[in-house]
Amino acid sequence: MRNLRVYMKALEESGHLKAVKGETDSNLEAAALTAQSYQEVGPALHFQNVKGYPKGFTLASGLFTGPGNLFLEKFKYWSRVCIAMGLDPMVTYDKFQGFLLERISHPIYPVQLNTGPAKQVIHKGADADLNALPFPRLHEKDGGRYGTLQTMIAQDLDSDWVVWENVRTMVLDKNRLVGHFPSHTHIAEIFAKYKAAKKPMPFCLSIGGPPMVTLTSFLPLGKGVSPAGVAGGLTLDPIELIKAETNSLFIPTEAEVVIEGEVSPKDTAPEGPYPEFWFYREAQPAPVFHVKAITHRKDPIIPFSVDGVKPSDTHNLMSLMISFELYNRLINVRNFPVKWVQMPLEFNLNFVIICSKPYFPGYVAWSSKYVLSQARHFGALYNKVVFVDDKTTSLHLEEPILFMIQRTHPNRGYHFWDQMPIGPNIRFASAEQKKKGYVSGLYIDTTWPMDWTPDDIPRRCNLEGAYPEEMVRKVAANYKKFGFKGTPVIFEEEFVPF
Amino acid sequence: MDYRDYAELLRKEGMLIEINEEVSWNLEAICYTAMNYRVENGQTAHIFNNVKGYKGKARLFGSFVASPKKAPHQKSAMIFGLPKDATWPTFRDEFLRRFDHPLKPIVVEAGDAVCKQHVMMGKDVNLFAFPWPMIHQSDGGRYGTIQTHIIEDPDTGWVNWGNYRMMIVSKNRMTGLVVGVQHGPSIFYQKYEARNIPAPFCYVVGGDPIINFAAGTNLPAGAAEADYAGGFRQEPMKLVRAETQKLYVPADAEIVIEGVMMPYERLDEGPQGEYTGFVHGRAPMPVYHVHCITYRDNPLIPYSIGGATFSDEQAISQSLTPVEIYRQLHVAGFKAVKDVRFLPDLLWDGMVIATDNPYPSYIQELRAWMECHKVGLWGTQFMFVDGDVDISGPDFASNVYQEMGTKADPKRDLFRSDNDHLCTPLNPTMDEKGKKTGVGAARLLWDCTTPYEWTKEEIVKPVKAADLFPSKVLDKAKSVYKGL
C-alpha cells in the first residue's frame, strides 16, 4: 500500500473503518471515542471534523489494532495488518508470520524522488508551529498532547546506518517536543553517542505514510539493517524517499506530516505523566527535540493510538512485531523450526507463547531459554514463556491457557529462572528488586512427558478431537441454516485423525 | 419449574431454537452443540425434535445452561428466576441468601406425578428406548451426563443427590464413574458394598433444572440436596415414591431409572472425554441393575459435552462452586475475600480469589485452606488477586490474565506444593503410578496480590478507561459510538 489513504480506503471497504463526521475535540474526545471502539471490537475511526483546526486537518485511530485472542470475534488481531499487507485478513497466524518472514527476507531498497505529497506545505523556522497540528490530548492526566504512531528517523554518528523506530513525543510548545527513547532501542543507543559527543542529533519524525513504514518502526531490526529496505520488502515496492528540508535525512514522500529538527544533547524537560503500559508513569526528564521545520500534505491525517486502554494500536503492533522477531530468530538464528510465536496482549505482553513440535528431547528447554535470553533486546517486556506443541490453535488463547493450567504438572512442567531484566510493563518489582536490577523468570513446558507412549496420551476432546473432520465441516455448513447464532470456528491444527 | 417450563422461558427470551431436521444421537447432534459452545455470545439453547430412530419418542436438549464466557452465570441466573442480564454479584448474593433457607421436599401421590406417565418393568426395561448420546467419538459407550443420582445412607437415612456420569451398557445395565471421595459413591462403597448388600438407587433425568445446583454443591455429609433444591427454588421439591425402591424422586422428572447397585460387581466403564479437556480411560466400575424405568411423554434429555468449551457443565460448576467457596471462606474467617470465580477458559481449574491482605501471613494461611479443599481434586492451579481487582464484571477473566502477566514474580509469587496431593483419576497430568495410587498431584498458586510489606511507593495501580477520561467525556463517547 502506497500510503495511509490507500490503506484507510481498504479498511473502509472491508468494514474496518468508519468516518466520524460530527465535530470532535482533539482534547480527550477523539481518544475517548477510540477507547470505546477498542473495547467494543469496533472499527478504526477517521475523525473528519476536528474542532478548532482548519478543515482537512484530521485524525485517525484504531488502524493497526485488533480484538485480542481471548474471545472469538469476527476478525483476528492480525487482520488489519494483513489488509495493510494486501493479504486475506482471515489468514491463520502461522501463515501470517510466514508471510512476514518471506517479505522481510527480501528487502527492496528505496528510491529517491524530488517531489512528494509530504512537501505540499512547508513551514520552516519561526513558521513551524506544532500547535497548528491537531496532536491529540489522549488522557485526562497526561502531561501534554502526544504523538504516538510516528516513525523517528535518525542516523548513527559514525556510520551510514539509519534507524526508523517508533518514538512517542509530547508537545512542549510551538517548536519543542520532548521524547522518550525506550532503553533497549537502537535510537537510545545512537542518541547516547551524540550526547557523549555533545552534538545535537538531527531527526525527522514521519507521521502516516506507507503503513509498512509504521510496521517497520515497531520491528526490532538488527544493527546496521536498512529499515527502508525492510519496509520496501514488506510493501513489495520500494519506498519513495525525499530529502528533508533542514537536514540530510530522507523521509517517505507519502508521509502525512514530517517534523524535522535536532534532539538536544543537554536540554531535558519532564515527559509525562503517561499511561504507557496500562498504569501511569510519572513525568520524567527526557531529551528536548528542537523543531526546525514542519512539512505536510494539504490535508494531513494524523494517526494515533490510545495507550492505557486495551487493545491499543501501539501494543497490538508491539505484540505482532516482537513476536515476529522472536519467531524469526528462533528459526533463522537458532534453527528451531517453530510454528508460531505469540505475545498476547491479554497478559500485557509479559508472556511469550512458542508453538512448535518438540523435535527432540530438550528442545522445549532450549527454545524456551533462548527466548528468555533475548528479553533485554525486546525491552524486557516479558519474563514468562509458555511452550505448546504444534497441535495448538493460534486462533484462541483458551487452548494455550488450558494446556498451561490443566495439562501441566506444576513440579514437572514449571521451570524457574533466577534473574531476568526488569521491564517497564510489570508491577511486581519490589524496591529491593529494582535496586538489584532483576526479577525472576519462568518457562512452562505444557507438552506431554517424553516418556509417555501414545497409549498414555489422552485425546483432546474438543470439537476437533471428538468428532470426525467431515462431520465437523458438515455441521459448520449447516450451522446457520439450523438457526444457530454466530459464526462457526474450526481450529484446523487440532484435528487428530481417529 | 421443570425443563419444559424452562425451555419456554428461554424461548420467550429468544434464546432457544428447535431443530426438526433429522440428526443422529451418534455424535452428529452433539457436534452441533460443541460448535455452538464455542461461538461467543451464541450459546443458543436447542432442542432436537427429530433424533434419528426416536422421532416423537424422545428429544435431546443442548446448551440448556451453556453461557457466554463473559457471563458464565447467565442461564443459571435465569434458572434461579433472575433476569438474563443479572450481574454476577446479584446471582452470587441471591444464591447465598437462598442457601441459608433450605426447604424440605413434600411427597405427592403417584397419580399426581407426571414422571409416571409410562412405566417399564422387569423384562420390558429397555434403556435403549431413549436416545442417550454418543458424545465423543472415542467414548466407550453412550452416556447420561446431566442427571441426578439418588442413594440413601442406610444408617442415618440421609439421602444424597449427586451428579455422576453414567454409561449405558445394555438394556438393563449401566455403569458409571463412582469415585470414592464423592458422597454418593462413598455411601455405596462403605455402607452397602462393604456389607455385601445391594444399594437401591434412582437415576433421574429432568425435574427442576435447579436440582443441578443442589446436586453439584459441596454440601457437608448429611445435608440433603433435596432440601437445598427446594431452598433455591423457594418452594419445596415435589417428590414421589419410586416404583421399586424406597426412594423418592422428583415428580416432574422426564425419566426415572430405578434399580440396585450390586456389591462387588464391576464392568468396564469409559473411556470418556471429560471436563479436563482430555479423554479419561477405561476402568472397572460398579454396576447398576435397572429394574424399572418410568418416563413422561416425549422426554426431554439434556446433556453436556465434557472437554468442549464453553459447556453446560462449565456453566453449572462455574456458577455454583465459586459461590460455595466464597461462603465457606467467610465462614472459615477469611473475611477479607471479596469474590471467587473460575477462569472461564477452564472448568474447575484456575480458581481466582480476589482478596485484601490484612496481615503478614494471611496469604499463606489462605493458600493452606485452599490447597486442602476438595475443589482442588478437579483442578490444580489457583490465583489470588488484590481485592480491588474487578473479578465480578464481564471483564473478569481479562483482569486476571493482566494480573498474572504484571503482578507475579515467578520465584517469589508462584507457590508449588509437594507431589503429595490426592487427585481424581481424571487428572491428565498423572502418570501410571499416580493414576493407580491417586496421589502425586501438586497444587500451584499464582499469588498476584500486593505483598503485605510493600510501601505506598512500590504499589502501582493499573488504569481503566474510567481512570483516563472524565465521566462526561466517556458518556459522550459511548453515545457517539452507538450512533456511528
Next chain:
Amino acid sequence: MAEAYQIFEAWVKKVKNQIDKGEEVTVTVIDADTFEKITVRGKIGESKENLPGAIPLKVISDLGEKRGNMFIKVIEEMDELSSKAAET
C-alpha cells in the same frame, strides 16, 4: 445381531492364547451401531478367511483410539451380561 462390533485391546489380550489356537472364546463386545455391550461366544481371527460369516471386530485402546481390525464369528449371544468376562 450387529453388523460390526468393537472390543477393547485388553479384553482381546486376555483370550489371546485361545485365539491363536483357533479355539472358541467368550468375550464382551460392543455393538458398533447401538453401543450396547453383550457377551458372546464365538471365534476370533485376524482375517475372515477361516471364519465364514464373520463380521468386523474393531479393536480399541483404553483411551478409545483405534487399534486395528479383527473378525468375529458369533456362535451364541449370551443372555446375561457377564461382568466377569469384562473384568480387568
